[in-house]
Amino acid sequence: MQLPYAATARPDTGVTNGKLGTWLFLASEVMLFGALFATYIILRVGATHWPHGAELLNVPLATINTAVLITSSVTMVMAWASCAQRSLGRFRLYMGLTILLGAVFLVIKYFEYAAKIHHHLYPRTNTFLAIYFTLTGLHAFHVFGGMVLNAYFWGPGVRLWRENPEWFTHRVEHAGLFWHFVDLVWIFLFPTLYLL
Amino acid sequence: MDEHALDIKKHVRIYITVFVALLALTLITVAVSYLHLPKVPAIALALLIATVKGSLVACYFMHLISERKLIFIVLIFTGIFFTGLLLLPYFTEMDVVGR
Numbered sequence: 001m002q003l004p005y006a007a008t009a010r011p012d013t014g015v016t017n018g019k020l021g022t023w024l025f026l027a028s029e030v031m032l033f034g035a036l037f038a039t040y041i042i043l044r045v046g047a048t049h050w051p052h053g054a055e056l057l058n059v060p061l062a063t064i065n066t067a068v069l070i071t072s073s074v075t076m077v078m079a080w081a082s083c084a085q086r087s088l089g090r091f092r093l094y095m096g097l098t099i100l101l102g103a104v105f106l107v108i109k110y111f112e113y114a115a116k117i118h119h120h121l122y123p124r125t126n127t128f129l130a131i132y133f134t135l136t137g138l139h140a141f142h143v144f145g146g147m148v149l150n151a152y153f154w155g156p157g158v159r160l161w162r163e164n165p166e167w168f169t170h171r172v173e174h175a176g177l178f179w180h181f182v183d184l185v186w187i188f189l190f191p192t193l194y195l196l
Numbered sequence: 197m198d199e200h201a202l203d204i205k206k207h208v209r210i211y212i213t214v215f216v217a218l219l220a221l222t223l224i225t226v227a228v229s230y231l232h233l234p235k236v237p238a239i240a241l242a243l244l245i246a247t248v249k250g251s252l253v254a255c256y257f258m259h260l261i262s263e264r265k266l267i268f269i270v271l272i273f274t275g276i277f278f279t280g281l282l283l284l285p286y287f288t289e290m291d292v293v294g295r
Contacts, residue, residue, distance in 0.1 A: 014264035027274040034281040041285040074215045180257045187249045195229035196287035
């Protein structure tokens with residue numbers, strides 16, 4: 001199967017169709033998270049009392065999770081660089097690490113959620129927790145989605161490497177764009193929910 | 197191919213530098229939160245640091261530093277609509293329609 005302009009840039013746009021599609025998808029994602037950030041601002045400005053994130057949330061765990069996600073972004077970009085250098089072995093190593101770090105993030109997130117439930121802190125408890133669970137929950141779904149995508153390229157998707165390594169490299173780059181976007185969202189969620 | 201490989205090696209060095217900068221900025225933003233600054237400077241500083249971190253990720257990991265014009269056109273429109281979304285709370289507070 002050969003899709004048009006999958007492995008080479010389209011002359012009029014200057015990019016592959018896949019890259020343009022990925023960026024358009026990310027634009028829609030910006031609107032999704034943007035709407036929820038706007039909701040957060042409305043709830044916070046309208047509230048008579050708003051807790052400091054650290055009163056209810058675990059800042060050290062979230063700091064570790066921030067470092068985990070940043071590290072996973074580096075391993076993701078190294079996975080792409082390994083493809084560009086035509087080293088499948090190193091690609092598999094870095095992509096495997098990226099998937100593993102995604103799993104570490106979700107496990108830490110699970111412990112955070114479990115502690116909240118244990119202390120009877122639910123989304124219905126107050127508006128802060130409602131928006132906290134909504135934003136971090138949606139973000140966690142994105143981490144999981146990114147892991148599924150990355151696992152595909154790590155596993156069965158590799159067959160494209162043997163047929164068309166150039167195309168495969170582009171697809172890994174696009175998966176990377178999504179993964180870095182998820183990291184970028186967390187970079188804003190972390191101070192907004194935990195530190196302010 | 198050799199030139200290409202050299203280019204990638206240069207990229208890798210940049211990725212490591214960005215990685216260290218991102219970790220340092222994370223520690224700084226957490227440290228600043230323990231200073232318990234007044235609300236407005238605290239929010240401004242936290243968002244400034246987050247914006248710098250976000251820009252580093254977008255420019256270097258997402259390769260925006262060397263991206264084509266069309267992607268920037270998409271992003272300009274995204275930026276306009278995103279700003280509109282974030283202005284909605286302001287319009288709500290000011291009640292510009294109901295007044």
